[in-house]
Amino acid sequence: YVPVEMKTQSVDGEIVAVTREVSMRNDRVEELTVARDQAEETSQARLRFLASVTHELRTPLNAIIGFADMMRNEVFGPVGHSKYSEYADHIRDSGLHLVDLVSDLLDMSKIEAGKFTIERKRVELAPLFDECVAMVSGSAVTAGVFIECEVSANLCLLADRRALKQSLVNLLSNSIKFTLSEGRVKLSAIETGSDVIIKIADTGVGIPAADINRIGKPFEQVEGGMKALHKGTGLGLSLVKALTELHGGDMHIESALGDGTTVTLRLPQLTVDDVSKPDDTLVFPEKFRSRG
Secondary structure (H helix, E strand, O other): OEEEEEEEEOOOEEEEEEEEHHHHHHHHHHHHHHHHHHHHHHHHHHHHHHHHHHHHHHHHHHHHHHHHHHOOOOOOOOOOOOHHHHHHHHHHHHHHHHHHHHHHHHHHHHHOOOOOOOOOOEEEEHHHHHHHHHHHHHHHHHHEEEEEEOOOOEEEEEEOHHHHHHHHHHHHHHHHHHOOOOOOOEEEEEEEEOOOEEEEEEEOOOHHHHHHOOOOOOOOOOOOOOOHHHOOOOOHHHHHHHHHHHHHOOEEEEEEOOOOOOEEEEEOOHHHHHHHHOOOOOOOOHHHOOOO
């Protein structure tokens, strides 16, 4: 048998039929389907490998950080020369930096695989904001950047506390990195109708207009400026964007070169009834998942 395609059309009261042999087209479609399936399988294997490797990396890194802390604090007595304490500080800081990178890679691999689960609970934003500010206060002091926090004491949100905290710490860290000494970073939140709007605004170096739409994508970074002084994977903003969308919200960036940056997160103000469904696992939209 030979596969054919037939099309008919009425012309001047008569039926005209055109028949075309389509075996080559069908073979091509089958080839493309096989190639797509292979690419998806390769992509999933890569993501599984990445998740496995990041877990394996965390264990020795945590040990390195722990031993460095013991040397810094001279738990078993003086370490001797002051340079040893300085080296222990460098080891600890480098270890913490690597743990952050590994954590970002692990979370992004889960999101791209559609296996990142959101666990919504009632979150009080004021204490959460205080924790986030405390986590970045050391780097802010070092950079000479002042952090301001503005949120109502009774403002709450049904959200995944860990994911929200990770997003805010990422955004605050970015703002501090790219804000010059004596600059300011402001973290604020307000409730507007059925949404909670969280803003992180800074007086930093800003982002070129041509790069704003690009930097929300995984591994994308803005070239030039202060970027050379602050290395990273380029996953920070893409993680924040993905985590916000998993909550049913969205992220918006306003910036101008030399005029600071404002990142706005819009999160829906849901009730307990809205999220107490049989299946409360939110999956990263398939169209945004990684392809081979």
